[in-house]
Amino acid sequence: MKKYPHVMMSSMIAILFIGCYPAAQKRIVEQPEIESVFYLPAEIISVDKDLVTIRVEKPVLFKGDVKLALQLAQGIIQNSYLLEGKETHLNQTRVKVMRVMGDDIQLKVLGKPVPYKPGEVVKISLEKKTIAIRDFEVIIGKNKEVAKYVQEDVTTALVNSGQFNVVERLKLKSVLDELTLSELGLTDSKSAKQIGKLLGADIILTGTLAATGEEWNVNLRLINTETGLITTAFNKRGSLHELKEASFRETRNIDGRFEDNASGLAGWIIGTQFDDKAGKGGYQKVYIDETQGANGTTKSLAMDFRLGSGKSRKLRKMRGGIRASIMNRLKRDLSHYSGIRFFIKANKDLTIRFLLADSQKNTVEEENWFHNILVTKDWQEVCIPFNSLSLQKVRGRRLRTNQILELNNIERIEWVVSERNVKRRTEGTIWLDEVTFY
Incomplete structure (x- = not known):
C-alpha cells in the first residue's frame, strides 16, 4: 500500500505551470x-x-x-x-x-x-x-x-x-x-x-x-x-x-482520450447542474466538445460554468464553497502509479485546483488532496506527481482522518474552479484531454 504522510504546508499557494515535471521514480507496490x-x-x-x-x-x-x-x-x-x-x-x-x-x-x-x-x-x-x-x-x-x-x-x-x-x-x-x-x-x-x-x-x-x-x-x-x-x-x-x-477498485489506467466517446466516458460525470454547488445563479455543463482536442485531435471533455453570487441553502448546510468541476467518480486503486498527466486549456487565464479524494477505512470522512494549476488559453501538458499534493483543510472543521494520502482508496478525481481561486460570478469554459496516470 502506497501512502504519503502529510507535511506542513507553506502559506504560499503552489501553482503548477506549463509543462511536465520529469517523471517521478515509480514506487514499488508491496508484494512478494x-x-x-x-x-x-x-x-x-x-x-x-x-x-x-x-x-x-x-x-x-x-x-x-x-x-x-x-x-x-x-x-x-x-x-x-x-x-x-x-x-x-x-x-x-x-x-x-x-x-x-x-x-x-x-x-x-x-x-x-x-x-x-x-x-x-x-x-x-x-x-x-x-x-x-x-x-x-x-x-x-x-x-x-x-x-x-x-x-x-x-x-x-x-x-x-x-x-x-x-x-x-x-x-x-x-x-x-x-x-x-x-x-x-x-x-x-x-x-x-x-x-x-x-x-x-x-x-x-x-x-x-x-x-x-x-x-x-x-x-x-x-x-x-x-x-x-x-x-x-x-x-x-x-x-x-x-x-x-x-x-474492488479499478486498477487499470484511466481512458482519458475522448476521440472515442464509448471508451472514454467511464466514471466521467456528464450533464448540466444548476444552483447547487455552483451557488445562486450558478451552473455547470460538462459535455464532449466535438470541435477541438489536444495534439490535433477533434474531441475533448469540456465544461461551461458560471459561479453563483452566493451560497444556496443546500450549500450552506453542507458547509462547502461555491464551485464547478469536471469529475471522474470511478473508485480507483492508484497505488501502482506515481502521478497524473493531462492536457488542459481555458477560454481565459484561470487558476483552478486539481483534486484527488481518498477515503479512510475507519471513518466515513474523505480527505481532499490538491494542487493548484494556472490554466491558459492554449493547450498545455501538465504532470502532477502524487507526492506533490497538499491536504485541503476546511476552516472551522477538525479533520478526523489520518491525514495520509491512501492511493489504494481513491473515491474521485476533479478539476475544480472555486471561490478559493477565482471571484464569484466568474464564468468561462475549460477543456480537458488525454488524461493518463504514469
Whole structure:
C-alpha cells in the first residue's frame, strides 16, 4: 500500500505551470519479492547429430507469502520459458526449440557442429517474449470482479518478471474485432497464428474462474502463436476469502482520450447542474466538445460554468464553497502509479485546483488532496506527481482522518474552479484531454 504522510504546508499557494515535471521514480507496490531470470541452468541428456536434449532447472520465482494470483503467474512463466519453434542460445551456440516435454527440452543446433556431450552442464538463454492477455472470465459465480482482480495481479507479476512485454488490451480487442473472432476463435490454430502475426505476440493467454464454495478454480491456457497450438493448460485451486466485493477498485489506467466517446466516458460525470454547488445563479455543463482536442485531435471533455453570487441553502448546510468541476467518480486503486498527466486549456487565464479524494477505512470522512494549476488559453501538458499534493483543510472543521494520502482508496478525481481561486460570478469554459496516470 502506497501512502504519503502529510507535511506542513507553506502559506504560499503552489501553482503548477506549463509543462511536465520529469517523471517521478515509480514506487514499488508491496508484494512478494520476484526473482528475475535471464537464463536457465541445464544438463545435456543426449546428443543425436544436430539434436540435443537438455534437462532444465526451473527456479522458484516468488519469495514470501504467495497468493493465488502469483502462483498462477509463476505457472505461466515456468511453462513459457522456452517455446517450440523459437530460437535462442545454448551457451554461445544458436539453437531452435523443437520439443518441450516438461523439464526436458529438445533443441536443434543451427549452423555449426555439435560441441556438447551428455552430462555436460550448460546455460540456455531466455529471450523476452510478448504476451497478449485475453480478459479473464468468471464462468461460475456471482462476483464477476474477481476475474479482473486476478488478471491485474497476474499481469503485473508477468511484467515485473522481466520475461514479458504485454500487448495493450485495446490493441488486442481491435485485432479480434477486425478478424471478427470471439474468445473461442483464440483456440483455433489458424486464428492464433494470425493474431500473433498482427500483434507481434509470441503467446496468447486466456483464463476462466469458477467459484466452488469458498474457493475458486482457475483454468489457464497458453497458446503458442508460432505453432497455433495450446502449449500449456493448467489450473490452480485456492481461496480468495480476503477479497470482498466492496473493496474492488479499478486498477487499470484511466481512458482519458475522448476521440472515442464509448471508451472514454467511464466514471466521467456528464450533464448540466444548476444552483447547487455552483451557488445562486450558478451552473455547470460538462459535455464532449466535438470541435477541438489536444495534439490535433477533434474531441475533448469540456465544461461551461458560471459561479453563483452566493451560497444556496443546500450549500450552506453542507458547509462547502461555491464551485464547478469536471469529475471522474470511478473508485480507483492508484497505488501502482506515481502521478497524473493531462492536457488542459481555458477560454481565459484561470487558476483552478486539481483534486484527488481518498477515503479512510475507519471513518466515513474523505480527505481532499490538491494542487493548484494556472490554466491558459492554449493547450498545455501538465504532470502532477502524487507526492506533490497538499491536504485541503476546511476552516472551522477538525479533520478526523489520518491525514495520509491512501492511493489504494481513491473515491474521485476533479478539476475544480472555486471561490478559493477565482471571484464569484466568474464564468468561462475549460477543456480537458488525454488524461493518463504514469
